Amino acid sequence: xxxxxxxxxxxxxxxxxxxxxxxxxxxxxxxxxxxxxxxxxxxxxxxxxxxxxxxxxxxxxxxxxxxxxxxxxxxxxxxxxxxxxxxxxxxxxxxxxxxxxxxxxxxxxxxxxxxxxxxxxxxxxxxxxxxxxxxxxxxxxxxxxxxxxxxxxxxxxxxxxxxxxxxxxxxxxxxxxxxxxxxxxxxxxxxxxxxxxxxxxxxxxxxxxxxxxxxxxxxxxxxxxxxxxxxxxxxxxxxxxxxxxxxxxxxxxxxxxxxxxxxxxxxxxxxxxxxxxxxxxxxxxxxxxxxxxxxxxxxxxx
Numbered sequence: 001x002x003x004x005x006x007x008x009x010x011x012x013x014x015x016x017x018x019x020x021x022x023x024x025x026x027x028x029x030x031x032x033x034x035x036x037x038x039x040x041x042x043x044x045x046x047x048x049x050x051x052x053x054x055x056x057x058x059x060x061x062x063x064x065x066x067x068x069x070x071x072x073x074x075x076x077x078x079x080x081x082x083x084x085x086x087x088x089x090x091x092x093x094x095x096x097x098x099x100x101x102x103x104x105x106x107x108x109x110x111x112x113x114x115x116x117x118x119x120x121x122x123x124x125x126x127x128x129x130x131x132x133x134x135x136x137x138x139x140x141x142x143x144x145x146x147x148x149x150x151x152x153x154x155x156x157x158x159x160x161x162x163x164x165x166x167x168x169x170x171x172x173x174x175x176x177x178x179x180x181x182x183x184x185x186x187x188x189x190x191x192x193x194x195x196x197x198x199x200x201x202x203x204x205x206x207x208x209x210x211x212x213x214x215x216x217x218x219x220x221x222x223x224x225x226x227x228x229x230x231x232x233x234x235x236x237x238x239x240x241x242x243x244x245x246x247x248x249x250x251x252x253x254x255x256x257x258x259x260x261x262x263x264x265x266x267x268x269x270x271x272x273x274x275x276x277x278x279x280x281x282x283x284x285x286x287x288x289x290x291x292x293x294x295x296x297x298x299x300x301x302x
Contacts, residue, residue: 014064016089017041017259018081020072020129021099023050025198026148026248030096033252034259035063039094042085044070046099072099072125082132091140094259095133097126098148102163104235105207106227114207115162122166127173134181143186144259147174148251151194151274155281157293159227159234178266189258190267194274197245206235246271 017034021027022043031043035058043054043065051067058065068084071077085092100122103114130145137143152160153167171190178188210231251270258264269275281289 013091015039015093015259016085016091017094017096018044018085018092018129018133019096019098020044020070020125022054022067023047024053026193026196026251027096027098028054029248030098030252030255031065032057032063033249033256034094035065036061037256038064039259040064040066040089042066042068042081044068044081046071072097072129073120075128078125078128078132082129082136086136092133092136093140093142094144094146095129096146096148096255096259097129099125100148100166102160102204103207104159104163104204105210106159106231107161109210109227110162110207111209114205118162118205119166119169122163123169123173126170130177134186137186138181138184141185143181143184144264145177145181145186145188146255146258147188147190148255149174149190149192151192151269151271151277153190153192155277155293159231175266187258187261187264188266189264191251191254191258192267192269192274193246193251194269194271194277195241195245196248196251196271197242198248246273 015038017031017039019027019031019034019041022031023045027043027045031041031054035041035043041064043051043058045051045067046069048067048069054065055067057063068081069077070081082092101118103110103118126147133143133145137145147170149170150163150167152164153171156164174188174190181188210227254268254270258268269278280292284292
């Protein structure tokens with residue numbers, strides 16, 4: 001089975017995609033791009049009250065797109081959604097695992113339950129969806145599983161230990177899974193964006209006990225707040241960086257490329273910042289790269 005230029009498989013049937021986290025940002029753009037190119041797309045999201053914008057776009061252009069509620073942390077929700085899609089279309093060809101968020105704060109100040117919650121969305125939710133979709137794809141002898149990772153899945157960043165570790169885990173999962181399923185005509189790929197102009201900042205969660213001016217617990221200036229300065233600098237730099245980020249359409253294009261390629265690559269970096277950062281990482285020692293990261297993120301060399 002292969003992409004023949006008309007977004008159909010060899011048997012002539014329209015390809016069917018499931019995209020998580022489609023209410024905004026990367027998921028929103030990816031769902032619309034896939035639908036515009038002829039893929040019947042199920043744009044899923046935890047809260048369907050946020051579906052008005054994407055449905056309006058799809059309706060205006062008469063796109064093959066439908067929204068469904070899907071909470072990736074709820075196995076019953078996953079089972080119901082997969083069942084609905086298979087009941088309607090009898091196939092799932094493309095799974096785009098996009099739903100996720102960032103938990104920010106120094107590791108010492110994060111509650112273990114906050115970290116577990118992030119992994120439930122960013123990592124274990126991905127596993128659950130893959131486990132439900134794989135039997136369908138194996139039966140078809142065809143499938144594309146595309147996991148939205150991050151530059152933070154390749155490079156650790158200060159105060160993003162929880163988020164980075166969830167993405168590092170996703171990278172290892174994807175590599176290992178790729179070997180397991182390649183004999184069934186299924187390919188697994190990672191999309192690794194740098195800074196993308198989305199609602200990522202607004203959806204970011206700051207640890208409840210993180211001491212920062214951005215946090216309601218914050219401003220008790222004393223010697224018992226060892227991470228206050230580094231946290232404040234990190235948080236204050238977020239919004240300006242994302243306002244200058246790359247378009248989420250660039251990510252959507254890479255998703256489409258991975259979905260339609262006969263032999264997708266394992267990794268697709270997205271954005272000039274991601275490309276430059278990985279090039280620097282390749283050519284620098286751990287110590288030199290660490291100094292560069294601290295300078296870039298916090299505006300100082302340590």
